[in-house]
Amino acid sequence: MIGKISAVITATTILFLGSNAVQGAKLTFDDLITGQTSYGFDGDADSIDDVIFSTVDPAGFNTIGPGPNMTYINEPGLEGTALLATDLRVDFTFGAAASLKFGFALDSFGDDKTAGYPYAEFKVYDTGDTLIASQKVDGYYTAIDGGFSTYPEGEISVTFSGLAAYATFDFQSDYGRFIIDNFEGTFGSTEDPPIHTTPDGGSCLMLYGLAFLGLGTVRRLLRQE
Ligand SMILES: [Ca+2]
Ligand SMILES: [Ca+2]
Ligand SMILES: [Ca+2]
Incomplete structure (x- = not known):
């Protein structure tokens, strides 16, 4: 029985x-406007942004930088200063589940690790400010058709349990600029x-x-x- x-x-x-x-979404930043200090993504078109990127740099974001010869960046992307301790923050209005992934590139003349950079560091937190995932990835010139990428680049990919509330980004590069693109995750609006x-x-x-x-x-x- x-x-x-x-x-x-x-x-x-x-x-x-x-x-x-459950469906995922990929943010390609096609509609990002230069000079904005925040960028919102509304996956279900209910006029409530589900993913919000922000910077404290008053100059805001640019949309281009490394050009077309890149593996992880397809301009336009989200470009900004790498000179801060936290260069970029992303908030998930309704949470983000399971995994997050994005490509990054760094405005550096080399990928010599003796200088300790270039790199990207990504930290994911829940609503209680508990760190639930983090990853630090060095930037390298990647192989592309006819040679190597114009700038060092890489990909961050993290998995976690529970719901992410927000995440922070820190980049280091010779000339103090970064760009990210193809930000993938499963956000509240997409289910x-x-x-x-x-x-x-x-x-x-x-x-x-x-x-x-x-x-x-x-x-x-x-x-x-
Ligand atoms: Ca793009
Ligand atoms: Ca929405
Ligand atoms: Ca930085």
Whole structure:
């Protein structure tokens, strides 16, 4: 009997989770405007930005820099100063789940690690300001058609459990500039229903419907015993 009830509950759970279509998003910064100090991404077009990049540099962001001969950057990207301890911050209005990935390039004449740079460091925090992921990656000239990339570059890729609330970026380079592109993650707006909130009215009705369905099946199974 317990086995039958357990099977029903499992089937109900699978049905409900199956409605949670999790999708990722990739930010390509095509619509970033030069001079802005923040850039918002609204994946579900509900007029609430789900991912917000910001800098304390009053000069704001640029959109180009390294040119076309790069592996991880497809201009336009998000370009800014590397002279701060925290050069860039990203906030996830509804959280970010599972993983984050992006390409970076650094305005340096070399990738000689005896100088200790160029590099990118990325730190991910939850709502309690607890560090849940971090990665530091050195920039190198990458192989491209006909030679090497114009500037040192690399890719940051982190995984984590729980929900990320925000992340910080620190870059170091000879000439004090960085650019990032192709920022990938699973953000609140891209799931249906959102992963960060309780189900909306429609989802609740569906959940309750499934629960009643499950109870009815259990009752039928009990009667059959
Ligand atoms: Ca781009
Ligand atoms: Ca939104
Ligand atoms: Ca820096």
